Amino acid sequence: MVYLIHKSTKDYLGDNYTTQLQPAGVAQGHVGIGIRAIDAMASMLRYNMYNLDFGFKP
Numbered sequence: 001m002v003y004l005i006h007k008s009t010k011d012y013l014g015d016n017y018t019t020q021l022q023p024a025g026v027a028q029g030h031v032g033i034g035i036r037a038i039d040a041m042a043s044m045l046r047y048n049m050y051n052l053d054f055g056f057k058p
Contacts, residue, residue, distance in 0.1 A: 004010045 004013070
């Protein structure tokens with residue numbers, strides 16, 4: 001079950017469901033949302049931001 005918390009999410013899905021998400025299928029809609037979420041996190045997050053020592057080198 002998905003609950004829409006932010007109004008912009010509801011607006012986006014309402015505006016784009018019939019034109020973009022429905023023809024491509026539900027799975028494609030999930031892929032698009034997932035890719036945008038990962039891109040947003042990748043642009044803000046930094047690997048090992050506190051320079052923690054893990055005790056080994058991968």
